[in-house]
Amino acid sequence: MELTIEVVVFAVFAIITLAGALGVVLARNLFRAALLLLVSLFGVAGLFVLLAAPFLAAVQVLLYMGGIAILIIFGVMLTRGMVQARQVMNSQWDLAAVIALVTFVILMIVIVQVAQGEGAPLPSLPRGDVAADSIAQLGAALVDPAQYVLPFEVASVLLAGALIGAVYIAREDEAE
Amino acid sequence: MIPLWMFLVVGAALFAIGVFGVLARRNAIAILMSIELMLNAVNINLVAFWRYLTPETMSGQAFAIFVFVVAVAEAAVGLALIVAIYRRRQSVVAEDMNVLKW
Amino acid sequence: MIDWTNANYLPWLIPVPPLLAFGLIFLITNRSWWLTVATAITATVTSWVLALAVVLRSVGAPVLGLAAPEHFGANAFGSSTPWLNLGTEQFSLGVAVDPLTVVMLFMVPLAISMIMIYSIGYMAHDPRKERFLGYMTLFAGAMLTLVVADNLLLLFIGWEVMGFCSYSLIGFWFEKESAYKAGVKAFMTTRVADVFLLLGIAYLFAEAGTLNFRDIFFNEAFLEKLAQTPALLLGGGLSAAGLIGVFIVIGTIGKSAQFPLHVWLPDAMEGPTPVSAMIHAAAMVSAGVYLVVRMYPLLEAGADPHHGIYSAPLLLMAYVGAFTALFAAIIAVAQNDVKRVLAYSTISQLGFMIAALGIGAYIAAAFHLITHGIFKALLFMSSGSVIHAMEHGEHHAHEHGHHPHNTFESDKPFDPQDMRNMGGLRGRIPATFWSFLAGGMALAGFPLITAGFWSKDEILAEAWTLGLGGEGFGPAIFVFILLVLAAFLTAFYTTRQLAMTFAGEPRSEAAAQAGLGGPRSMVSVLMQGPLLVLAVFAVIAGFVGVHPDFPLFGAIFSPSGNPFHEFVGGTLPHHPPTLAFNLIPVLFSFVVALGGIYLGYLVYWRKPLAAGQVDPTQAALDRISPAIYAAMRNKFYVDELYDAVFVKPAYWFSETVVSRVLDRGLIDGVLHFIARAATVIGETFKRFNRVVIDGVGDGIPQGIGAFGRWFRAIQSGNIQQYLLMVALSVIVIGIVVFWNLVR
Structure with missing residues (x-):
């Protein structure tokens, strides 16, 4: 595989993603971990762009980085005092590392098996081009009764329920 | 063009890192963050498969969006729970939340 | 666009109103009792009307210019939509109305609507009555979903939702410890069975790739293949179809409270009486039988009970059903709680249906399911009316005695459900008496004029023809003998119940003062109106299934073949054979029903019990051995057995003392794990040693305790x-x- 500009960009984003992720799980300071989460999420957004999904990349930046990460930072600040922990890992971290490694190895075995398999090897080129109006198509698909309108509505109900529930759980108890 | 398997490898690695974080971190908020990493790994796979195998339909992207929604809901409820627990016990260490046992 | 006037879409709408009402009641109207009542009643009655429309559409109503559809069994109403795409497989969600569904749609919404009206009167003074109606509507919606479902998955969803509702309704008065315990017990017991059912569903899906009933049952090549394939586990000649069938039957055994999972149902009497009526008649337990009736083509795959070839699920059903029918009937004779008698009679009657299905009497089972649903709803609601009247009387009696009245049991409570405290209620609540009488006679199978007679007679007739009366198949003989005995006992304990409740003189202050607040009071009308409606059905519903050769009655009601048989038989790919009419089983039906009633009349009605008198049956049995009656009263100690075998060890397993080896068990990883296991083995060896030295010791329990601790x-x-x-x-x-x- 020659070293095209695309490969370089991919490598950069992949490294950003993985390095950020490693930072998240290893960082001693929780606040730093949250910031590294932002970095990692940004890397994923870059991968989305490479995969010709600009809308998802935008959502990733706006919603994930802008929403979830900020939410988490709020969480970090609301529980201040726990930011700088003496001990980052729990007592089973060694076993956890083994399991994570085994998970990765298994996934790799599966990928290799499938890539070399007979039936449908993993393509190195996309089956076709993404339509120019793919974002419009996505929008239409989400509100199309024949496709995703029901899951879409259910998801919105879920979201509303989750947020109301979150407010309810997290509020101060006035009675006590 | 980058072959599909490379994206899958990145996804697998991200997932494994997330697994480690979930299993090993003491701070519950860090566990939540690791879960976000795992969800992102799934999203990478969804979008990559979509791009390479079925770019003509919208299923991969639509599912990725639903994963977003679930991630937001999970983060909101999870953090609310953590804040509530913190208020009561002055701790967000997962190992301290062990009242529910034998 | 969807055309909602099309009969294929109509069934979708049936479960919707109650489910909608459930949401409305819990979210919006729960502060206002009258709004809640309006919502609940509107919803159930709407469902009922929709169901009636479907029923009319499918049996044909010449008056309205509707013709019955051709070959209705094969061309059912319904439609489905893809729901969940799993890559290579796909779940569809859909509804289908075939003849079996139609008869259920006749019975279920009728019973549900009546129960709902009745609940309004019954619960009128409860502090949480709005919540009660909310759960009831959810229950109704789930049952209707289950009935119209065209696939096993949707059916299972309705099934589980009902499980949840029964839990929350049985434990509705959760201030009473016994009530919430009963709720938990019902939930846990049915859960055991549901796990098996889910296994069966998963296995079926793995084999068939679909869960749609019609796709499976009308695909004979597939059923044939399934009956040939050896089962995944439990070898021993069991086929895949057999294993799936056994799993499904176990699901039913739990839901329909068959031995050995029947223990939850009597305890379920802790719930308010409308719940009992709902669980025992309209919904839960009927759902269990409905499931096996629905799955019958699969259960029967590779077998032919009409020619003496039985499959494993059929045998299981025949033996379990027949045994349960007799077992529960025996217990019912010794119960004094007015609702518990009915609970055991329900178990017994469900046993009739399951046993009938086990010997291939498909239509008889469906027929009994319908008639039983109606008259059992009637009986429960009547008994609720009796209890209400007793509480009313108790209240009255206390008002004179200046004693503070307690809604929930005080230290030594007066039990308004104990029949020994009743007697003479006939004059106090006559409408209830007559409806109780109609329901009780239907249950006892009073010949010719009650619905119960016709359906029970059909079961016995099939068992006779396939067993003693001709073919001589072992299971059918077994079923026939046990069911005849059970039918006799049924007639006897029903009469006993009627007599103890209504005949003679009042045996307590409360009974003397009992009443529903006069015939014009709202409560009285709401509670007794539905009873009268159901009483009418309990009498006439049996006439749809009279054998055409039955003397006189056949000529009147079935001049051109048995209508129920013709109609429901269409559900199956092959119309089940019509058995020739035979006078002997009819004679048996006459003799056991009338004999049981007459014996009950002699013992209990002619000389009504006096207050404090020992039950004559007990007196008679005690002459042989006091243990018999005690065993019957204590339900043959099944609860105690389960307590000793499952519950106690579980507690012991988890609770046994001292924290010695605790916390670090697995935390320090595999090494400690192994080391500790070695320690425990060493300990066990040491203990074993000590046992050898000490002779018969308690080493083994301690070993188990140590294992539990570890x-x-x-x-x-x-x-x-x-x-x-x-x-x-x-x-x-x-x-x-x-x-x-x-x-």
């Missing part, structure tokens, strides 16, 4: 440790599965 460390409460275990298991399972795939 093993409970796994329950550390540490969520990450649990997760670690989950991840480990997933990896192991993943490796195993993947290995198989590669190989």
Whole structure:
């Protein structure tokens, strides 16, 4: 595989993603971990762009980085005092590392098996081009009764329920 | 063009890192963050498969969006729970939340 | 666009109103009793009307210019839509109305509507009555979903929702410890069975790739193949179809409270009486029988009970059903709680249906399901009316005695459900008496004029023809003998119940003062109106299934063949054979019903019990041995047995003393794990040694205790440790599965 500009960009984003992720799980300071989460999420957004999904990349930046990460930072600040922990890992971290490694190895075995398999090897080129109006198509698909309108509505109900529930759980108890 | 398997490898690695974080971190908020990493790994796979195998339909992207929604809901409820627990016990260490046992 | 006037779409709408009402009641109207009542009643009655429309559409109503559809069994109403795409497989969600569904749609919404009206009167003074109606509507919606479902998955959803509703309704008066315990017990017991059912569903899906009833049942090549394939586990000649069938039957055994999972149902009487009526008549237990009736073509795959070839699920049903029918009937004779008698009679009657299905009497089982649903709803609601009247009387009696009235049991409570406190209620609540009489006679199978006679007679007739009366198949003989005995006892205990409740003189202050507040009071009308409606059906519903050759009645009601038989038989791919009419089983039906009633009349009605008198049956049995009646009264100690075999050890397993070896059990990883296991083995050896030295000692229990102490460390409460275990298991399972795939 020659070293095209695309490969370089991919490598950069992949490294950003993985390095950020490693930072998240290893960082001693929780606040730093949250910031590294932002970095990692940004890397994923870059991968989305490479995969010709600009809308998802935008959502990733706006919603994930802008929403979830900020939410988490709020969480970090609301529980201040726990930011700088003496001990980052729990007592089973060694076993956890083994399991994570085994998970990765298994996934790799599966990928290799499938890539070399007979039936449908993993393509190195996309089956076709993404339509120019793919974002419009996505929008239409989400509100199309024949496709995703029901899951879409259910998801919105879920979201509303989750947020109301979150407010309810997290509020101060006035009675006590 | 980058072959599909490379994206899958990145996804697998991200997932494994997330697994480690979930299993090993003491701070519950860090566990939540690791879960976000795992969800992102799934999203990478969804979008990559979509791009390479079925770019003509919208299923991969639509599912990725639903994963977003679930991630937001999970983060909101999870953090609310953590804040509530913190208020009561002055701790967000997962190992301290062990009242529910034998 | 969807055309909602099309009969194919109509069934979708049937479960919707109650489900909608459930949401409305819980979210919006729960502050206002009258709004709640309006919502609940509107919803159930709407469902009822829709169901009636479907029924009319499918049996044909010449008056309205509707013709019955041709070959209705094969061309059912309904439609389905893809729901969940799993890559290569796909779940569809849909509704279908075939003849079996139609008869259920006749019975279920009728009973539900009546129960709902009745609940309004019954619960009028409860502080949480709005919530009650909310759960009831959810219950109704789930049952209707289950009935119209065209696939096993949707049916299972309705099934589980009902499980939840029964839990919350049985434990509705959760201030009473016994009530919430009963709720938990019902939930846990049915859960055991539901796990098996789910296994069966999963296995079926793996084999068939679909869960749609019609796709499976009308595909004979597939059923044939399934009956040939050896089962996945439990070898021993069991076929895949057999194993799936056994799983499904176990699901029914739990839901329909058959032996040995019947224990939850009597305890379910702790719930308010409308709930009992709902669970025992309209919904829960009927759903269990409905499931096996629905799945019959699968259960029967590879077998032919009409020619003496039985499959494993059929045999299981025949033996369990017949045994349960007799077993529960015996217990019912010794119960004094007015609702418990009915509970055991329900178990017994469900046993009739299951046993009938086990010997291939498909239509008789469906017929009994319908008639039983109606008259049992009637009986429960009547008994609720009796209890209400007793509470009213008790209230009255206390007002004169200046004694503070307590809604929930005080230290030595007066039990308004105990029949020994009743007597003479006939004059106090006449409308209830007559409806109770109609329901009780239907249950006893009073010949010719009650619905119960016709359906029970059909079961006995089939069992006779296939067993003693001709073909001589072993299971049919077994079923016939047990069911005849059970039918006799049924007639006897029903008469006993009627007599103890209504005949003679009042045996307590409360009974003397009992009443529903006069015939014009709202409560009285709401509670007794539905009774009268159902009483009419309890009498006439049997006439749809009279054998055409039955003397006189056949000529009147079935001049051109048995209508119920013709109609419901169309559900199956092959119309089940019509058996020739035979006078002997009819004679048996006459003799056992009338004999039982007459014996009950002699013992209980002619000389009504006096207050404090020993039950004559007990007196008679005690002459042989006091143990018999005690065993009957204590339900043959099944509860105690389960307590000793399952519950106690479980507690013991988890609770046994001293925290010695605890916390670090698994935390320090595999090394400690092994070391400790070695220690425990060493300990056990040491103990074993001591036992040898001490002679007969208590080494083994202590060994188990030590094991429990060691093993409970796994329950550390540490969520990450649990997760670690989950991840480990997933990896192991993943490796195993993947290995198989590669190989």
